[in-house]
Amino acid sequence: MPTFLLIAAATLLFLHRWPIALALNQEGLHLLQAKRGLVDPGDSLADWDPRDTTPCNWTGVHCSPTGGVIAVRLTNLNLTGPFPADLCRLPTLSFISLSFNYINSSLSSSSLLPCSSLTHLDLSQNLLSGELPSVLPSLPLLRHLDLAANNFSGPIPSSFTVFPFLEVLSLTANFLNGTIPPSLGNISSLRQLNLSYNPFASGPIPSSLSNLTNLEILWLAGCSLTGEIPPSFSRLSKLTDLDLSSNFLTGSIPETLSGLSSVVQIELYNNHLTGRLPSGLSNLTFLRRMDASMNGLSGPIPDDIFSIPNLESLHLYQNQLTGSVPSTAAGASNLFDLRLFVNQLSGQLPASLGSHSPLMYLDLSSNQLSGVIPRGICNGLVLQEFLLIDNNFSGSLPPGLAQCQSLYRVRLSNNQLSGHVPAGMWGLPHVWILELSNNSFTGEITGDIARAANLSKLLIDMNQFSGKIPPEIGLLTELYELSASNNQFTGLLPESLGRLTVLGQLDLHSNLISGELLAGIQSWKKLTFLDIADNNLTGGIPPEIGSLPVLNYLDLSKNNLNGNIPMQLQNLKLNQLNLSDNQLSGSIPPIFNNEAYKTSFLGNSGLCLDPTGLCQNSIKRSQRHIKFLWLLTAVVLLACIAWFYCKYRKVKAAKKMQDESKWTLTAFHKLGFAGFEILESLEEDNVIGRGSSGKVYRVVLGNGESVAVKKLWRFSKKGYQNRDQVVDDAFEAEVATLGKIRHKNIVKLWCCCSHKDCKLLVYEYMKNGSLGDVLHGSEACLLDWPMRYKIALNAAEGLCYLHHDCIPPIVHRDIKSNNILLDAEFGAKVADFGVAKAVEEVEMGQRSMSVIAGSCGYIAPEYAYTLRVNEKSDIYSFGIVILELVTGKLPVDPEFGEKDLVKWVCSTIQHKGEDHVIDSKLDLFYKEEIMKVLHTGLLCTSSLPINRPSMRKVVKMLLESSGESKGKSSPRHEEGNLSPYYK
CATH class of the missing domain: 3.80.10.10 (Ribonuclease Inhibitor)
Incomplete structure (x- = not known):
């Protein structure tokens, strides 16, 4: 009986599967086999159904009229795994594109050889590693090969010079070394050659490339090229796009370039070119864009350059050009x-x-x-x-x-x-x-x-403007900086100024403004700088100034202000305070009674340091009376304190039993503390930081350990519902992100507490605060190069985990030095996920972000015109952090002028040398390693997202950057080796 049942079951199973096996043709079976080797987190290939008779209607599959599969296009589907070799078993397949995925491992020769019908192979923007397969030229029909933005290393194989029909070769943004083989000039069929942004060894441009007379695009940017531009390039009569930027080319621009009769774009910027611009450029009748900026060119601008009939863009900035702008x-x-x-x-x-x-x-x-x-x-x-x-x-x-x-x-x-x-x-x-x-x-x-x-910025200082500041200025809802000092403005400050909610800097010093200072300025939550010195202001100092949360510069000197200094000013964290030359009286708040503020109150004869508020003359006249008042005040105060303390204990005990039931605590790890320990310690004395989203407290638990508690801002007034929604969204984003993350370089979220009027996030406490505070503060000397390298590597590993090991991947969207926290050993952890998004959520429908993501100086350039963020945006921001670690500079600094930190670094290296960008606090013993890390940062901050490496690649580059220090007595050694990358 059991044998019969087994036979029956096998027969039923066979009959059940038989229709499926009959339905799908052999090519569909090969495709299903290829799919099995890939991880498809977004289920993008869900319609690859084995019950179909043919795969021709499947996602990414294209067939010929006779039904054979001729193309597989699986671009940007987040597919992970090795190259699916089963694709090459499709006999008529001529086109493969797997770009913008996570295809990894090496590309073996055996997996590619069966692709004998292949004409187009695009594996760009993946994670392929190892050496370039030397077997690729054996594919007899191959015309298009794009392996850009992977992790390929080693030299370009010598076999690449024998492609029989290759027209497009793109190897940009890998780790290829050696020199550019002159024998590439033998691939006479080439129309496009792109080798940009590889760490090739320094060397000249092979003049043999002039033999590629069919070439239309030649991109050799960032290839460590030296020497002169070959005059023989004039033979490239079909060339439309020439990019030799960001190299170390010297000499003059050859006159023969005027023979590039088809050229549309010439990019020569960021080199060491000298001499005059060549004449005869007007012969380039198709030229539209020319960029020879950031060189050492001299002499006048040739008149005929503007006679190029199609000229649209001309960049010659940062040179030594003389003469006038031609008529x-x-x-x-x-x-x-x-x-x-x-x-x-x-x-x-x-x-x-x-x-x-x-x-x-x-x-x-x-x-x-x-x-x-x-x-x-x-x-x-x-x-x-x-x-x-x-x-x-x-x-x-x-x-x-x-x-x-x-x-x-x-x-x-x-x-x-x-x-x-x-x-x-x-x-x-x-x-x-x-x-x-x-x-x-x-x-x-x-x-x-x-x-x-x-x-956003109205800068009109040092002119002769007069009249009143118009009340209409209060309608400028985006105004961040108003600088109108050293003019002749008169009249009162318009009350409408108090409605500018994003105002960050207000400078009106040295005018003729009269009347009283504005009251009702609580909306100035972002104001950091307030200077209305040297005017005719009267009245008292509004106590509301003391409630401005981020104000750090206050100058009201040289006016006619009177009355007391509000005690609320003690709430401010001021770097600069000047109330001199007014008519203020009474006591100076105790917090200002120190050396740092010794010149802040000069020229106010009525001020004194006595806490009773009486001036020195009065003190001398009534010293006994004051002592009696002090004694009486102390007795009354002690009695009140005792009464209130007893009352407080009773009320607190009753309220605690009532309020604790209203809090919802969600734990993400096993907790060694109770929720009430957190709630009882949220006092102003424990505040260690403030930001746009809320306050951060340090709470010392009963067991002696510390935690950091972020209390998110709430807006209870009518009309703030949208802001409350933003707070809720930030809370939910941070909880959803950090609650499921387990990584040594991501700050640990212990738990969250929520209440209808308050939301708290409880993190592990990071003793040394943020990288930004340490690096740009008085403790910067504590960060030597080994420590900075460790911080960069730790943060990169944390960000790499978010991008590559989370499913779906997570985009942080606000990477900056202030969001990288340091523990007691200066180990770094990524923090603050209030605007983080899952990649699939960001990329779904290519939607733009509804909330501005990022911080000034860290935002990727493409965000300005696309408002879209992805992993490449995070990588740009992290590149800025690397540049901060190397240079010690802030990402935005008046020292840079029109430049940002990236452009300042590139320009300084070009004109002054590498030593001038390295922080003077660092030991040049590590210079070789520092420069490798710097060039990793420059690669991360490439203006083109396609040229930025993945975070996995960044981690690899950082690990390998210390490999060449092995022979020195460095306190830290890592295995690996990487030639310097020059942007």
């Missing part, structure tokens, strides 16, 4: 982008510049240009950036600027401009920075400013 610039009918800043240009601009060109970006800053601004500079009505900082321009502003609605950056400071600002210019709707500082402008700020809805 032919006015006739460049397609020119929309002209950047000539930081040169030695002089003379006047062509009178009709902009009148016949669709100028969108004009930056002539830091030259010696003079004369008037051309009247038709915005005739095309598309001008967006208008920068003439640090020149000698004079005269008034062209009236046409008032109608230039497209402007969003206007920076004209440090010139000799005068006259009235055209009224409509105050109200340009898209301008976010209007900088007119250090000129001789007169007149008033008109009410038109109410229309400047996007204005």
Whole structure:
């Protein structure tokens, strides 16, 4: 009987499977086998159904009219695993694209050889490693090979020079070393060659590449190239795009480049090129974009460069060019982008510049240009950036600027401009920075400013503006900085200023402003800088100033303020306080009775240090009376304290029993403490930090250990429902993210406590605070290079875990030095996940972020125009952190001028050398290792997201960066070896 049952069951199973086996053809079976070797976290291949008769309708599968599979396109599906070799068993397959996935391991020759029909292979943006397969040229029909942005290492195989029909070869952003093989010049069929951003050994550009007469695109950016540009490149008559940027090329730009008759774009920026710009560039009739910035070019700008008929963009900034801007610039009918800043240009601009060109970006800053601004500079009505900082321009502003609605950056400071600002210019709707500082402008700020809805920075200091500050300025909801010092403004401060909720800096010193200081300024939650010194202000200092949570600079000196100094000012964490030369009286708050504030109260004869508030003369006259008052006050105070303490104990005991039931505690680890220990310690004395999302307390538990407690801001007033939602969202995001994470380099979330009016997050306490505070504070000397390297590696490993080991991956979205915390041993952990998002949530439908993600100086450049974030955004921000660790500089600093930290580093290395970017506190014994880490940071901050490495690659680069220190007596050694990467 059992045997019969087994036979019956086997028969039923066979009959059940038989229709499926009959239904799907052999190619479908091969595809299913390929799928089994991949992890598909998003179930993107759910429609690969074995019950179908053919795979031709499956996601990413394309068939010929006869039914054979000819293409498999599985791009950007988060697939993980080795290369699916079963794809090569499809007999008619000619096209494979697996780009933007997590395909890993090495690419073996045996897995590729069966792909004999393959013409197109795209495995870019994956995690493939090892050496490039030397067997690839054996694929007889291959025309397109893209292996960009992987982890391939070693030299380019010698076999690559014998591709029979290859037209596209892209190996950009890997770890290829050795030199660029001159024999690549033998692949006569090549139309595109991209080797950019690989750590090749220093060497010249192979002149043999001139033999590739079919070449249309040649990208060799960031390849450690030295020597001169081969004059023989003129033979590349079909070349449309030449990129030799970010190398170490020397010599002059060869005259023969004028023979590139088909070229559309030439990129030569960030090299060491010298000499004059070549003549004859007007022969390049198809040229649209030319960038030779950040070199050492000298001499005048050739007149004929603007005679190129299709010229759209010309970047020659940061050179040593002399002479004037050629008059032919006015006739460049397609020119929309002209950047000539930081040169030695002089003379006047062509009178009709902009009148016949669709100028969108004009930056002539830091030259010696003079004369008037051309009247038709915005005739095309598309001008967006208008920068003439640090020149000698004079005269008034062209009236046409008032109608230039497209402007969003206007920076004209440090010139000799005068006259009235055209009224409509105050109200340009898209301008976010209007900088007119250090000129001789007169007149008033008109009410038109109410229309400047996007204005964030209004910088008009050191002029001769007069009249009242208009009340319409309170309608500028995006205004962050108002600097109008050293003018002749009069009248009262408009009450509407108090409604500017994002105001961060207010500087009105050295004017004629009268009346009282504003009260009702509680909305200034982001104000850090307040300077209204040297005016005619009267009345008292509003106590509300003491409630501004992040104010650290306060100067109200040289006014006629009177009354007492509010005790609430003691709540502020001030780096600078100046109340001198007023008519203040009474006592100075005790917290200011120290050496740091010794010059803060000069010229106030009525002030004294006595805590009773009586001045010194009165003290001498009534010393006995004061002693009696002190004794009486002490007795009454002690009695009140005793009564209140007894009352407090009773109320607290009763309330504790009532309130604890209202709290919801969710634990993510086994807790060694109770919730009431947290709640009882949320006192102002325990506050260790404040941020945009709330306060952070240090709570010492009964067992002697400490935890950090973040209490999120709440807004109980009517009209703040949206902000409460933001708090709820931040709370939910942080809980959802940290609650499930277990990694040594991610800060541990012990538990969360929630209440209808309060939300708390309880973390492990990090003794040494944030990297930003230590690195940029007085304790920076504690961070030697081994310690900084350890911090970088720890943080990279934490971020790598989020990107690659979480399912789905997590984008932090606010990586910065202040969100990297340090424990007692200066080990680093990533913290603050209030805006973190799962990658699948971010990428679903390519949606933009509804909340601005990131912090100033750390935001990836593409975010400005896409508002989209992904892992590459985090990698850019982490690159900034690396540059901070190497340079000791802040990401945004007035020292950099128009540059950010990335551009400052690149420019300083180019013009002064590597030693000038390394923090002076670091020992140059580690220079070789420091520079490798620096170049990793520069790669992370590449302006093109495609060129940024994955976090796995970043961790690998950091580990390998210390390998060459093994032969030295360094206190830390790691295995591995990596040639320096030069951006």
